[in-house]
Structure formats: structure tokens, C-alpha cells
Amino acid sequence: MRKTRILLADDHKLIRGGLRLLVEQQTDLTVVGEANDGRETVSLAKSLKPDVVVMDIGMPNLNGIEAALQITEAHPEISIVMLSMHSDESYVLRALKAGAKGYLLKDSAESDLIKAVHAVADGKSFFSPAVSKVLLDDYVRKLKRSGAEDAYDLLTPREREILQLVAEGKSNKDVANLLNLSVYTVETHRSNIMEKLHLRGIPELILFAVRRGIIS
Amino acid sequence: MPAFSKNAAPALRRTSREDEPEAQRHSQHLRQLLLISFSWLLALLIGAGVDALLAVRRLDRASQEVSRRFTVRNHALGTIVISVRYYDDQLERFLLQDQLQESGPDPAEVTNKIAAVRAALLDYPPDGDPDEQLLLAAMQQQLQEQETSCAIVLAWRSDLRQKRAYQFIGQQLIPWRTRIFELSAQISSQEERRLAVENLTVATRFQSLESRLVWLVSLSLVAGVLMSLVCGWYILRLERQARLRYEALARSRLELEGLSARLVEAQEEERRNISRELHDEVGQSLGALLVEVGQLGKLVPPEDRATQAQIVQIKSVAESAVKSIRDIALLLRPPMLDDLGLVPALEWQAREISRRSDMEVEVHSENVSETLSDETKVTVYRLVQEALNNAATHASAKNARVTIAQNSDKITVKISDDGQGFDPGRQRGMGILGMEERVRRLGGTLTIASAPGKGATVEAELPLHKADSP
Numbered sequence: 106m107r108k109t110r111i112l113l114a115d116d117h118k119l120i121r122g123g124l125r126l127l128v129e130q131q132t133d134l135t136v137v138g139e140a141n142d143g144r145e146t147v148s149l150a151k152s153l154k155p156d157v158v159v160m161d162i163g164m165p166n167l168n169g170i171e172a173a174l175q176i177t178e179a180h181p182e183i184s185i186v187m188l189s190m191h192s193d194e195s196y197v198l199r200a201l202k203a204g205a206k207g208y209l210l211k212d213s214a215e216s217d218l219i220k221a222v223h224a225v226a227d228g229k230s231f232f233s234p235a236v237s238k239v240l241l242d243d244y245v246r247k248l249k250r251s252g253a254e255d256a257y258d259l260l261t262p263r264e265r266e267i268l269q270l271v272a273e274g275k276s277n278k279d280v281a282n283l284l285n286l287s288v289y290t291v292e293t294h295r296s297n298i299m300e301k302l303h304l305r306g307i308p309e310l311i312l313f314a315v316r317r318g319i320i321s
Numbered sequence: 322m323p324a325f326s327k328n329a330a331p332a333l334r335r336t337s338r339e340d341e342p343e344a345q346r347h348s349q350h351l352r353q354l355l356l357i358s359f360s361w362l363l364a365l366l367i368g369a370g371v372d373a374l375l376a377v378r379r380l381d382r383a384s385q386e387v388s389r390r391f392t393v394r395n396h397a398l399g400t401i402v403i404s405v406r407y408y409d410d411q412l413e414r415f416l417l418q419d420q421l422q423e424s425g426p427d428p429a430e431v432t433n434k435i436a437a438v439r440a441a442l443l444d445y446p447p448d449g450d451p452d453e454q455l456l457l458a459a460m461q462q463q464l465q466e467q468e469t470s471c472a473i474v475l476a477w478r479s480d481l482r483q484k485r486a487y488q489f490i491g492q493q494l495i496p497w498r499t500r501i502f503e504l505s506a507q508i509s510s511q512e513e514r515r516l517a518v519e520n521l522t523v524a525t526r527f528q529s530l531e532s533r534l535v536w537l538v539s540l541s542l543v544a545g546v547l548m549s550l551v552c553g554w555y556i557l558r559l560e561r562q563a564r565l566r567y568e569a570l571a572r573s574r575l576e577l578e579g580l581s582a583r584l585v586e587a588q589e590e591e592r593r594n595i596s597r598e599l600h601d602e603v604g605q606s607l608g609a610l611l612v613e614v615g616q617l618g619k620l621v622p623p624e625d626r627a628t629q630a631q632i633v634q635i636k637s638v639a640e641s642a643v644k645s646i647r648d649i650a651l652l653l654r655p656p657m658l659d660d661l662g663l664v665p666a667l668e669w670q671a672r673e674i675s676r677r678s679d680m681e682v683e684v685h686s687e688n689v690s691e692t693l694s695d696e697t698k699v700t701v702y703r704l705v706q707e708a709l710n711n712a713a714t715h716a717s718a719k720n721a722r723v724t725i726a727q728n729s730d731k732i733t734v735k736i737s738d739d740g741q742g743f744d745p746g747r748q749r750g751m752g753i754l755g756m757e758e759r760v761r762r763l764g765g766t767l768t769i770a771s772a773p774g775k776g777a778t779v780e781a782e783l784p785l786h787k788a789d790s791p
């Protein structure tokens with residue numbers, strides 16, 4: 106069986122060392138390179154073509170967000186797990202917009218890194234549980250204070266189903282096949298969901314799904 | 322920190338502290354001197370004026386007295402001469418009444434006329450000088466003689482009159498009359514001489530008054546010019562002092578501004594450094610430690626409960642250390658500004674405050690470019706941070722709203738809350754001063770609108786520089 110090839114990017118050698126240690130305990134994973142900053146990450150990603158890039162969000166010389174944008178633009182097949190200290194939605198949303206599939210808090214890297222790498226290598230998303238919790242807390246607090254109703258309650262069961270599938274990274278066609286619907290119907294559902302939840306774009310949709318624990 | 326900021330301020334204080342009492346005493350003396358001089362000048366002017374006025378009045382009175390005296394004597398003398406002429410005339414007519422064959426006057430009438438002459442002589446002011454008195458006495462004596470001979474003549478009967486009239490007229494009356502007229506002419510000329518002398522006296526006095534006036538006016542003029550010079554010098558000195566003081570003030574204000582600008586810069590730089598150090602060194606080491614401890618936990622067999630518990634304990638201590646260091650680093654210099662840009666960082670901050678306090682913060686942004694200069698980003702960020710912190714901690718606001726909008730040449734940030742509010746004219750804490758300083762450094766304006774019970778709105782307008790252009 107082919108090992109999943111991983112590129113580690115962090116400007117701290119200690120962290121990289123710790124991550125490498127974690128990865129190399131797994132038989133199906135291998136570290137193919139280490140990058141010290143954003144620029145090196147982009148160039149190594151282009152030359153090594155890893156399956157997964159595990160990358161710190163705040164690096165010198167091109168931060169993780171910019172690096173992720175450049176990598177996914179040139180090689181959309183490469184999955185990116187973003188490592189971050191921050192569970193705030195600004196970061197999560199930016200990471201998602203930059204094309205990251207996984208978002209991992211550094212505190213929980215030790216327990217979640219392997220899960221995250223496996224998930225994104227399979228084309229799924231992965232978010233640290235703590236992130237989902239913070240996002241949900243923020244959302245609930247805001248609803249409570251503003252007295253607004255939870256837009257999620259407005260969704261029909263079918264819409265919820267479609268929301269989950271889209272958030273998991275499925276295309277309209279995949280969803281149509283899975284649910285035995287026409288692509289056109291799926292598209293209509295999708296735009297209804299976006300409108301009800303006041304969302305702009307897939308990254309916000311994924312963020313919403315993470316917040317509600319629909320995906321992890 | 323440049324050297325001048327250390328040296329300039331104490332030097333400034335020393336000059337102002339030690340020289341001031343002396344300078345004050347000096348200028349107080351000068352003021353007193355000026356006041357006294359002005360009083361003297363004024364007294365001199367008033368004295369000269371009053372003196373001149375009195376002298377003129379005295380002179381006028383003297384001159385009037387002289388002319389009155391002359392007129393009175395002249396008049397009296399005229400009366401004497403006329404009465405003498407009447408009397409002569411009457412006496413002649415009395416003596417010649419037979420020759421002229423017309424009735425002459427009564428002897429009583431003639432006596433009346435001579436009485437009139439006597440009265441006129443008595444009327445003449447008796448206060449003349451000795452020469453005049455002598456002349457008058459001579460006149461009186463003549464009159465006396467005349468009266469005596471007249472009494473005899475008046476007793477003459479017609480025949481005697483016819484015989485002796487011409488003789489009497491020729492030998493007695495004409496010489497007497499001539500004598501009287503001579504005397505009167507002498508008195509008159511004496512009076513005229515006297516008038517001339519008195520007029521001369523008046524003229525002399527007038528001249529002396531004139532010269533005194535000239536002297537006084539010159540004195541006042543000189544004093545006035547001197548005073549003006551002193552005053553002019555004093556005013557120039559005051560002006561110079563005021564200018565020097567103003568310059569010193571402007572200089573120290575400039576220094577202060579430079580100092581506080583550098584202070585803000587230094588603070589920001591220091592925060593950034595500490596934040597980076599904390600995050601990079603301590604935070605990362607702790608992160609690595611966590612990974613290592615996790616590894617260790619896997620190496621220890623699960624049966625070894627005590628060691629496992631110890632490892633869990635170590636992990637939780639390390640985790641809480643990581644968390645506090647992260648919180649401190651975030652407060653000092655949020656990496657969001659560098660990682661995500663201004664608006665996401667503001668949104669993060671808004672949520673952070675919403676999480677920590679009872680205040681819900683909304684952020685609205687319009688056209689905010691991602692390429693703002695670091696200074697602008699930091700300034701906006703700190704403004705919002707300060708204003709929101711004030712709203713949450715001091716004003717107990719429930720809602721706050723941050724609006725940030727950018728157009729071609731400026732960026733406008735507005736933070737409003739529904740808290741207790743305050744009086745911006747009176748309450749100005751360090752926070753507001755800090756905000757003002759930051760905004761002023763970038764050449765922007767800061768407006769704080771608030772009133773007790775009315776919430777608060779902080780609005781800043783920052784001009785955009787080349788580095789900020791989208």
C-alpha cells in the first residue's frame with residue numbers, strides 16, 4: 106500500500122520535530138520534506154507534490170494563508186491541514202477560503218494530527234473539536250443576545266442533508282447521485298440553504314457546518 | 322531615547338524656576354518707576370497749565386486796572402477842564418455884560434460854576450503819585466486864589482465892571498486859565514507817561530510768563546520724550562521676552578509631541594517584540610513540550626497509573642501555560658493583523674470581547690483594502706481595542722458597533738456603544754490620550770461624542786498614504 110506523503114511546514118524546528126515524530130509512528134504515513142517558511146513551503150509543494158501539507162498558519166516570508174492559496178491554485182489535488190493557535194472563526198474562514206481542508210489547533214495536534222491527515226487524504230474535512238465548540242459558542246451567544254432565531258431551524262430535513270454533503274466536499278453531481286435527485290434540484294436546494302443561512306460561498310457554508318457539528 | 326529629551330526638560334525647568342522671581346521683581350520695580358514718572362509728567366503738565374492760566378488772568382486784570390485808572394483820571398481831568406471853561410465863560414459874560422449889552426449870568430450862577438470846578442477837582446482820584454499830588458495841589462491853590470478874587474469881582478457893580486472888566490480878564494482870568502490848562506496838560510502827560518510805564522510792566526510780565534511757559538513746555542516735552550523712550554524700550558523688552566517664552570513653549574511642546582509619538586512607537590515595537598518572544602520562544606517550547614509529554618505518555622505502560630497521572634498533570638500545567646502565554650501575546654500584538662488583515666482581526670477582536678464580557682460587538686466594513694500600511698492597521702486596531710474595552714469595562718455597554726469604511730483618501734473608523742457614557746470635556750483618561758496620540762501621529766482627527774447616559778461614539782478619520790492605496 107502506498108504511503109501518504111506529507112510535507113511539514115512550520116517555522117519552529119521543535120514543532121516540526123514533534124510533528125515528524127507523530128507522523129513517523131504511523132506505518133502508512135511518511136514525511137517527504139520540511140519547510141521553514143511560507144515561500145519554502147510553496148516551492149517544496151510544487152517540487153515534491155506531497156499528498157498532504159501540514160502547515161502553520163503564521164509563518165514568516167508569506168504566511169500560511171497565502172502559501173495555501175498559492176499551493177491550491179497550482180495543485181488543487183494537494184490537501185492542506187492548517188495548524189493554528191487560534192480557534193476564532195476569522196482564522197478558520199480565511200483558512201477555508203485559502204483552500205485548507207483541515208484546521209487543527211496546535212494544542213490538540215498531538216492527539217488529532219493523524220486523524221486530520223487521514224481525513225483530508227481521503228478528501229474529507231477535519232476540524233479540531235475545540236474549534237467547532239468555539240464557533241458554536243460564539244454563534245449561540247450571539248443569537249441569545251440579539252434574540253434572533255437560529256437560521257438552522259429554518260432548514261428542511263432535505264436541505265440539512267444536502268448541507269452536510271456539500272460541506273463534506275461533495276459536488277452537486279455527487280449529491281444528486283447519492284440522493285437520487287436531479288442536479289438542477291440539488292442546485293435549487295443549495296441556493297435556498299445559502300439564502301436561509303445568509304451565507305456567501307462554500308467556505309462560509311463549511312464554517313457553518315463545522316459550527317453546528319454537522320461535519321468535524 | 323535621544324539625549325535631548327533627558328537634558329532639555331530639566332534645563333528648561335531650571336531657567337523658569339530660578340530666574341522668574343528676580344525677573345518679576347525687576348519688572349515690578351520698572352513698573353513702579355514708570356508709574357511715578359508718569360505721575361510726575363502729568364503733574365508737571367497740569368501745574369504748567371494752571372500756572373499759565375492764573376498768570377494770564379492776573380496780567381489781564383492788571384492791564385484792565387491800568388487802562389481803567391487811566392480812563393478815570395482822563396475823564397476827571399476832562400471834567401476839570403470843561404468846568405473851568407464853563408466857569409471862565411460865565412465869569413467873562415458876567416464881567417462883559419455891560420459892554421456887550423446883554424444880561425449876564427447871576428453872580429450865584431458863577432459861584433455855582435466855581436463850585437462845580439471845585440467838585441471836579443475833588444472828584445479827581447486822590448491816589449496818584451507825589452508829582453500828580455503836587456500838580457493837583459497847585460491847581461487847588463490856583464482855584465482858591467481864583468475863588469477869592471472872584472468873590473470880589475462878583476460884588477462889582479456895573480460901572481466898576483465896565484471900567485475894570487478887560488483889565489481883570491487880561492491880567493487875572495486869562496493867566497489863571499492858562500495856568501490851569503498848563504497844569505492839566507502836565508497832569509495829562511504825567512498820566513500818559515505813567516500809562517506807558519505800566520503797559521511796559523504788563524508787557525514785561527507777559528514776556529516772563531511766555532518764557533516760563535516755553536521752559537515748562539520744553540521740560541514736559543523732554544520728560545515726555547524720555548518717558549516714551551523708556552516705555553518703548555520696556556515694551557520692546559516685554560515683546561522680546563514674550564517671544565522667547567513663546568518659542569520655548571513651542572519648542573517644548575514639539576519635544577513633548579515628538580516624545581509621545583516615539584513613546585507610542587516604542588510601545589508598539591516593544592509589544593511586538595515581547596509578543597513575538599513569548600509566542601516564538603516560550604509558546605513554541607511549551608508546544609513542543611506538550612508533544613514530547615504526549616509521546617512519553619505512550620511509552621509508559623497504561624498499568625503504571627501513578628506515572629500516567631503525573632503525565633496528565635504535567636500536560637494540563639503545560640496546556641494552561643500555553644493558553645496564558647497565548648492570551649498575553651494576543652493582547653500585546655495580535656498576529657491576526659499580520660496573518661489575516663485588518664477587518665478579520667477586528668472581527669476577531671469583536672468576538673473576543675463578546676466572549677469575555679456581556680457586550681455584543683458587531684463589525685461592519687466597507688471597501689477596506691488588504692494593503693493598508695502597518696501603521697494604519699495598528700492604529701485602527703488599537704483604537705477599536707481601546708474604545709471597546711472602555712465600553713465593556715467602564716461603560717457597561719450591552720451593544721457596540723464598529724464601522725470601518727475606506728474611500729480614496731481616508732479611512733473612517735467609528736465605534737459606538739450604548740453604555741453609560743461620560744463627559745468627554747472632563748473625563749480624559751490615559752486611554753483617550755493614547756488614542757488621540759496615535760491618530761495625531763498619522764495626521765488624522767479623533768472625535769469623541771458622549772454624554773452621561775447617552776452612550777459614546779468614538780470616530781477617527783485617518784488620511785491614507787501611498788503605502789495604504791488598494
